[in-house]
Amino acid sequence: MDKTIATPAAAVEGIADGASVMIGGFGGSGAPIELIHALIDRFRATGSPGGLTVINNNAGNGRIGIAAMIDAGMVAKMICSFPRSSDPRAFTERYLAGGIALELVPQGTLAERIRAAGAGIPAFYTPTSFGTELAEGKPVAEFDGRMYVQERWLKADVALVKAETADRHGNLTYRLAARNFNPLMCMAAARTVVQASRVVAAGGIDPELVVTPGIFVDAVVEVREPQQEEALIRAGVGYA
Amino acid sequence: MTGTMVKGLTNAQIAWRAAQDIADGAYVNLGIGFPEMVARYQPPGRQAIFHTENGVLDFGEAPPAGQEDWDLINAGKKAITLKPGAAIFHHADSFAMVRGGHLDVAILGAYQVAETGDLANWRVGSKGVPAVGGAMDLVHGAKRVAVITDHVTRDGQPKLVDRCTFPLTGVACVTRVYTSHAVVDIAEGRFVLREKLPGQSLEDLQAMTGARLHLDGPLTDLTVPELAE
Numbered sequence: 167m168d169k170t171i172a173t174p175a176a177a178v179e180g181i182a183d184g185a186s187v188m189i190g191g192f193g194g195s196g197a198p199i200e201l202i203h204a205l206i207d208r209f210r211a212t213g214s215p216g217g218l219t220v221i222n223n224n225a226g227n228g229r230i231g232i233a234a235m236i237d238a239g240m241v242a243k244m245i246c247s248f249p250r251s252s253d254p255r256a257f258t259e260r261y262l263a264g265g266i267a268l269e270l271v272p273q274g275t276l277a278e279r280i281r282a283a284g285a286g287i288p289a290f291y292t293p294t295s296f297g298t299e300l301a302e303g304k305p306v307a308e309f310d311g312r313m314y315v316q317e318r319w320l321k322a323d324v325a326l327v328k329a330e331t332a333d334r335h336g337n338l339t340y341r342l343a344a345r346n347f348n349p350l351m352c353m354a355a356a357r358t359v360v361q362a363s364r365v366v367a368a369g370g371i372d373p374e375l376v377v378t379p380g381i382f383v384d385a386v387v388e389v390r391e392p393q394q395e396e397a398l399i400r401a402g403v404g405y406a
Numbered sequence: 407m408t409g410t411m412v413k414g415l416t417n418a419q420i421a422w423r424a425a426q427d428i429a430d431g432a433y434v435n436l437g438i439g440f441p442e443m444v445a446r447y448q449p450p451g452r453q454a455i456f457h458t459e460n461g462v463l464d465f466g467e468a469p470p471a472g473q474e475d476w477d478l479i480n481a482g483k484k485a486i487t488l489k490p491g492a493a494i495f496h497h498a499d500s501f502a503m504v505r506g507g508h509l510d511v512a513i514l515g516a517y518q519v520a521e522t523g524d525l526a527n528w529r530v531g532s533k534g535v536p537a538v539g540g541a542m543d544l545v546h547g548a549k550r551v552a553v554i555t556d557h558v559t560r561d562g563q564p565k566l567v568d569r570c571t572f573p574l575t576g577v578a579c580v581t582r583v584y585t586s587h588a589v590v591d592i593a594e595g596r597f598v599l600r601e602k603l604p605g606q607s608l609e610d611l612q613a614m615t616g617a618r619l620h621l622d623g624p625l626t627d628l629t630v631p632e633l634a635e
Contacts, residue, residue: 192460192497193483194476223497248539252483258535270536273459274501274543281498293505293546297524297577300542313577342494344477346460349496377496396476396483 169336169386170365174204177359177387181205181324184242186219188280188325188351189232193224193251194395196344198328198361201387202231203405205326209240217242221280221322223273223347225249225257229404231395236260237406245320247273253399271320272300277350279320284353284382289318325355328392329378332362333369336383337376345377352382361389412606414586419630420554422447424513424584427552428454433463435504435544437514437527438482441554444513447633455491457509459540461500464492481540504540505547512548514541516555516583518570521617523580523592525553526572538575545576557585557614564616566590566597587611588619589628596620601628 171177178201181187187205191197209216218241225244226233233256235241249257249268260266271279272294282290291314295301305316327348330341338360340348352358365388415423421443428434428444430452436442448454455464458480465486469475474485503509518526528541545551555565566583583590588611589601599619602611604627612619 193479195460195479196477248537249535250537254535261535268536270538272538272542273497273540274504277497277501294543298542298574300538342475342477343460343462343479345494345496347497350498394476396479 167368168334169380169383170334171385171387174200174361174387174389175207177201177361177385178205178208178326180357181215183215184217185215185323186221186321188221188322188355190325190327190346190348190351191222191344191395192346193227194397194399195342196328196340196346196348197231197395198326199231199393199395199398200389201326201359201361202235206234206238206240206405209238216240219243219245221245221320223247223276224251225254227251227395228253228399229256229406230398231405233257234405236266241266243267243269245269245271245276247271247276270300275317276320277347279317280347280350280354283319283321284350287319289316291316320354322351322355323357325351325358327352327358327360329360329362331364331366331371332360332383332386333366333371333380334386335368336360336380336386337371338362338378338383339371339375340377349378352378357384358382359385359387361387361392363390363392364388412587412603412610414557414603415628415630416633416635418443418447418633418635420584420586422633423589423628423630424552424554425449428452428511431455432510433457433503433508435459435509435512435548437512437541437544438539440515441513442482444554457500457503458486459497459500459504461495461497462486462488462492464489501540501543504543507547507549509548511550511552512544513552513554514544516553516565517572518565518567519553519555519580519583519592520567520570521592521597522569522595523578524570525575525580526570527575528573530572541575545579550581551579552582552584553580554584557587564614567616587614587628590619598622599625601626603628
């Protein structure tokens with residue numbers, strides 16, 4: 167078994183117009199910048215894929231990563247918990263002009279909806295958002311004297327994920343707090359594409375230390391010394 | 407406002423007061439911004455374990471400028487460090503800690519808190535870009551949900567109210583409020599005054615408050631040391 171792919175461009179080839187795309191990371195930590203930029207390159211060269219629904223905790227920062235996807239005009243809708251950042255212009259300007267849709271989801275509900283999709287659970291109840299405007303229109307129920315809101319699973323066509331080490335079977339580890347949403351998204355997408363700072367042979371990761379088992383991963387591309395979104399923003403770098 | 411304004415506590419002093427109620431070894435989540443200040447004022451000999459939504463338990467202070475690792479941040483996207491005994495986990499586990507009743511205390515900011523325990527702290531109207539983050543999750547599950555806040559807004563409007571007029575973050579979730587002027591518990595749908603600034607009359611404090619302050623049990627002075635901001 168060998169899930170490795172040679173380049174980020176080849177790894178994002180199959181993503182279609184209108185696809186739903188989970189993108190790992192929390193702010194710049196764990197954001198798969200090289201995969202995102204490969205997707206932008208493809209859009210600029212071919213006009214596809216456009217009309218994407220992007221699922222991430224945030225909605226981009228500065229002029230790189232998801233913000234650069236929005237600037238390029240590829241994104242029709244964001245599903246996120248916090249579409250703000252140190253430089254949120256890309257999303258804010260387009261949203262206020264009516265050029266991009268927003269589904270706002272509480273952060274823990276977003277994580278659990280993604281986890282549920284990966285675990286085959288179509289819906290669940292959570293106390294989060296009960297009695298608030300974000301629960302409007304959703305079924306509620308009482309359990310043991312408390313009220314809960316029904317939330318549905320959240321699946322995607324593809325997940326773009328950043329890992330630290332991958333083996334050729336797709337087993338993954340993550341670096342520090344760059345783990346965040348990445349393991350959940352690996353489980354919830356029909357196709358999971360991973361960029362890893364290091365790809366090793368099967369057996370190169372201690373099985374006891376595997377965080378994401380390879381069954382959740384379809385493709386792995388090695389990106390050595392990957393760019394870090396926050397570091398790029400602080401350096402004033404854009405992807406234009 | 408009709409009340410005479412006694413000089414209230416500074417934000418640092420409000421944070422200090424809230425920190426005195428955190429037990430040694432407690433698992434604590436501090437909301438982004440002002441509540442993060444609480445970590446500075448842990449009493450000597452006590453060490454809480456701080457949780458951040460993006461998947462870290464037992465993080466420490468920010469590293470010196472230039473030594474940040476931007477893969478190691480907190481929910482406010484600030485660089486942090488790990489203490490010995492820290493743990494890293496994914497977002498679903500992180501929010502299982504939140505909703506599953508595993509945290510001892512969550513301390514959050516507020517636009518308004520109602521006597522029912524309702525909290526409004528995520529948006530003030532329908533304009534602009536809405537952003538909720540983890541606020542709606544954090545108000546459920548922690549054994550204690552406390553708020554730290556000025557007692558009134560900058561233009562003197564009460565922040566402790568009978569019903570929130572801003573969009574709600576959660577219903578009947580707050581159990582204690584530490585303000586610039588008082589410590590107030592919320593029990594059975596009412597504000598119970600526990601501590602007030604020495605020198606402030608009950609009448610004046612009531613006049614700054616948008617709902618009835620009840621007395622139930624001892625009322626003590628809210629005394630806090632002078633602190634640099």
